Amino acid sequence: MATGTADTTATREPARPPERPAPRGRVLTGLVAGLLGTALVVLATRLFTLGVEDNGDGYRLFCGAGLTPLTADGYASWRGGWTTDFAVGPPACDEPVPSSALLLARATTLLTPDTWSPVALGWAYALLVGLVVGLGAWAASAAGRRRALVVAIPVLPLAAATFPRFFVSTYSEPAGLLGCVTTAVGVAALLVTRPEHRAARGVALALTAVGGLVATTAKVAYLPVLGAAVLACAVVAVGVRRPRIAGPVVALVTALLAVAPVAAALERQEEFYAPVNAHNLVFTTVLLEVGPSATSPLGLPPDAVALTGNGYFNGPPRPDGVPWWEGAVLGRPNETRSAAWLVLAEHPAAAARALGVGLQATTLADLPYLDALPAAASAPSSPDGHPGWSGARQPDLAQVLADTRRPPWLPTALVVGALAAAATARWQGRAGRWSLAAGLAAATALGLVVVAVAGDGYFEIFKHVWLAAYLLALSGLCLLGGVTTALFARWRARGGE
Template sequence: MATGTADATDTLPSSGPTSDGRPSGRVPLGIGAGLAATLLVVLALRLFSGRPLGVEDNGDGYRLFCGAGLTPLTADGYASWRGGWTTDFAVGPPTCPDPVPSSALVIARATTLVSGGTWSPTALGWAYAVLVGLVVGLAAWAASAGGRRRGLAVAVPVLPLAAATFPRFFVSTYSEPAGLLGCVTTAVGVAALLVTRREHRAERVVALVLTAAGGLVATTAKVAYIPVLAAAIGVCALVAVGVRRPHRVGPAIAVVTALLAVAPVLAALERQAQFYAPVNAHNLVFTTTLLEMGPTATSALGLPPEAAALTGNGYFNGPPRPDGVAWWEGAILQRPSETRNAALLLLAEHPATAARAVGVGLQATTLADLPYLDSSPATFEAPSSPDGHPGWSGARQPDLAQVLDDTRRPPWLPSALVLLALVAAATARWQGRAARWSLAAGLAAGTALALIVVAVAGDGYFEMFKHAWLAAYLLAVSGLCLAGAAVTALAVPLIARRSRARGEGAQG
């Protein structure tokens, strides 16, 4: 999920080592890297300007900001679908008894403590920028243990944040920004692990804690981000620390992280089943399973033939639901778990169809800029509209297909990138100094693929573009790592040849 360093630089000496062999000046390097990462986010979001970039609320924001005691200061008291993001909120006691449990809520509540009675999502933007700088600074310090150039390894997971596509969620009332923060934290932690050695005990422990903490923050932001936690735990379990007894710290951190995640993950799954089981079942069946398999699949799902008329229609934002129709209420409202399980089993029995559905999810990562969610601040006078774009929300066909067809970006590119990264990781042992880059690329791509699988299995094509957004970030990291592997594979032999030529010239 992060990168190794360009090992061609290992042939160059590091200046000023300390008595234990570690280079000097590492603390200033870490501070500088952290400040640079913070500044990168600040500039990408235009936080110094009067019109910073953010993300319009699609209705999901209330489930989180109500728990922080925030009330939109708008003409109608709502914040969703206003043609921009709401800039001002009043701060008070929580306005709902059951806000969505999320690490994003913890961060939002913390920023309200210094609000002075009114609050803006720009406060979140600044908070996330500082948090990104903090984790990057720690990771850069750890990564530089074997040489200051190695501290540059943490730059790769940070580079995608230069595009507003990803950090603009930091200025929003969604759970996604905490998911991105967790993903970045895990990524820079893995970067530090890849470029340090087992004798760098303190540095590797710091990197392991970052890796594990990032997985926890991401998964407790949204339970659909659990692949990030799985990747973090897997990495920690495989990392050795120390020379004499190298197999204790990493696995111990992996076990502790897994135990800490059990309660919040189970609570989130229980809440999802309690509030959204019918929604998820409807979306999986009608926006994906029947759409991909055709009307003949109704019988295998326990539905009558007339159910095929709803194919392509989401629970929200699509044509009106068939409330009062006995078969729909029975299958969706009364038995959502059974219906959803039948849909998943049917997809598992037809792997080509399942792969095509995952391919659609991967294609959605090419539109991670989510233009249907406005980046500009909304005006106070603009009333909230009832819903968003049915195509971008994945709630109605043929609108969804039209959105996918209209993009000028190659639809096959994400799938090809995932395949290439996984092959590169599988063959890393034969790649010499490019191996760490390839392992990082494969980890990032594999985690992105898992995020897409969870998204499709959880809610079908509904809101697929937004659900695929974090996977798009990981694919960007994976692509940069593959580029690093290619450059290393070409640069190392060239440097070796030049070194031999200089040596032969000196002898001559």
Template sequence: MTGPPSGRARALTAVGAGLSAVAVVLLGLGSRGVEDNGDGFRLICGEGLVPRTVDGIASWKGGVVTDFALASAPTCAESAPSSARLVLRTAVLLSEDTLDLRTVGLLYALLVGLVVGLAAWAATATGLRRALVLVVPVAPLALPWFSRFFVSTYVEPAGLLGTVAVGCGLAAFLAARHAAPGDRAAALALVAVGGLVAGTAKPAYLPVLAVAVAVVAVGSRSLVRRGRQRWVPVVVVAVLVAGAAAPVGAALRFQAIAYESANVHDLAFTLVLPELGPGATTDLALPPEAAAYTGTGFFNGPPHPSAAWWREAVLTRPDATRARVHRTLASEPAAVVRAIGVGLRATVRADLPYLASGPAVTNRLSPLGGDPGWSGARQSDFRRVLDAGGWWQWLPALLVAACLAVGWRRTPWCRAAGLAGVTALGLVAAAVFGDGYFELFKHVWPASYVLIVAALCLVGAGLSITVRTKRVRRALTGPTLANRAH
């Protein structure tokens, strides 16, 4: 029986895995990117980036604006607090007078490679082949649906990077479950860092942070002995939560300042009223004429309400309206289930074709809004795009159900599938109940990545169960056949 691999062999494997991951990202990335829908300004303005376009705007230019001038100071009073700013700021420091957005994409590719390399080192503690488990969280990045977001001005790339880190750390921890505590602790550290990066990228990614905290809490218990060390998991989780508290709080405050009215409007008019009908206006303390705006998002009208009752409910007292929305949904569990089902159906359109991938037309003035179907600005158009998903739009719900069904089993693949299913469900719920159906396809985009990882975990779980079943059958039938021979 051979011993554990040498440190040199593990290091070479880690380097190879990291470089392979970079190649996978660059393969999916190609010359693609993601067109700005207007959200990008809230990130780039804090770094003093000015799009080099005819009107100084990067959104809806028929493609991706990649050239930015560097201003001497921020171009806005307050920008979005996000871990994505760290990557963007690094790219700015590496630039002189202008920033090429493709530099940001390369930085993300290198960070993915670093994450995979560290995970491979931890995973190979008891065998070099165990690094193959990292194929599961990395393989989906070969799809341009996900990797092209690395060349964009959104905060989503940081959320995806953090989610990938959580997946790689979990895979390494499960692969090294019989290794020394130090190697398993390194894998858990990667889970913790990934959760922090994802959770502080955008409030909608908090489910990833929550799953990371749970994994660290349970996993760290296996690293300590009884006695005084039993408090180590508590301390580790407390430090992780404390580290996330300030940036998450800042992001939530910014969200309330920049988007609260829009979120409340979208919850009421694109979620509650379409699902519950005109009678729900009474529960929302809205007049009957509010039903005429059912399915209309805050942005991209007309029609767009402007009456006194709308200003009172959405602009003046959004907290009270949000509370009524939550009470109304809580009293209608069937509507909640339908809404989550709609969110799961939307995950099959992770390609987001309404956000162009090619070069932008920089001498073109930006229009006011995007596609009303893909943005959810008009309910009829939104439903048309949703229904165009084909029969496979029902697969995500079946996939989540399968993940939850096998998640209780003790095999590593089953546990990974269960965690992936829970994470995807949390991301969908955060998107649906955070902003209704407005631009739902983009908001559930991270869940699409997690669901592909979940599907791969289910394949691994099926193979694992099959192999284990065959071993049990051989163990039971072997002695019987031997006795018959005598």
């Protein structure tokens, strides 16, 4: 009986696999990694002298933080550089854009109650990047000190000013980048740790989930980042006893926490920008790619073809007062937008071309039309931007795309390669983890491009797919890591000859 009881207990509670002792100095590893992460952002932005010129979107954010540009005309947009100083006061608008970036901007104004500069925001983002990297390195080092190096992969793209210069700006994009980096660091730590590393995986899960929430609440168009975070959390096992539900529970809680802010952001987008988005989708993309035959399904007369390629802003004058335009765009924007999606679904070749343009736009993520250096306070503000770079007029947009010397096919090839690598990860040995990370980053980037094109057509396409460019850079680095791992494993199998 005693033997039988012991056997039953052993069946119900299997012996835990032997755990390796956690490496010493993990806290120090995290501290060093965090300092290096912050230093990278500081150096990449040249001590925060590089930022991003406001294209008019910044007001939606800084008005809610109570900031007023200290410029000669009181405006911050299109001044040939970014505004360096703002007066701090009460909010200047009743309905600022709901964004996690707004919360951070408001927090930094508490440290500078009189005059505020985007440099303060840059420091805040740099310190937060360092915090994320430090936590991720601590978590990853549970599997071995060298494994902590994996968190460098999501941070390496920040060495190019293309991405961290947005930290010195009044856009919502930098909070999206911070969230994306946070999720990527969390996923990296999850991939190198094992289920028995409970504390480490708990921290990695928290990073993954919080990053998805920060990105999606920065801009609702970044919803694919939340999807990637929820998916990553849902498939993670924590602990060796069943049921191992920590990962799925975190995924569910993360999704539920996002419902209210996402719904509020979508409602605000519909209230303020539904006609703008419908116009841009129809005239900058659908009519351009499908042709005049699309006018009838869209409920437009043949005369509408004359507006093909023209955006709502920054392009030729809108046809205000024209009955068919005011009816389709101003009167029933949601119906017109739905009809535009249906037309694209019925013309897959046109939809593929539109998606290809969105992916090609990621090769120009440096956004040279938005100046990086500070503007003089006396510089006047211009009401207009560049019609080609803003995607507001053809053939200017096509010319911008044609002028770049960067391979237009590279982003598409990268996405296809990364997804194929992820699909075959189970047969790749240790390189499979790299392939899974590459596939997740590429799929998320593709989702961001789809949302950008389907939401606002080609208008501001370069800026709208900017975060996707970061993810594609991350995907490429992961593919490189996978190839290196596979070659090293093959070399070791041959005896290191």
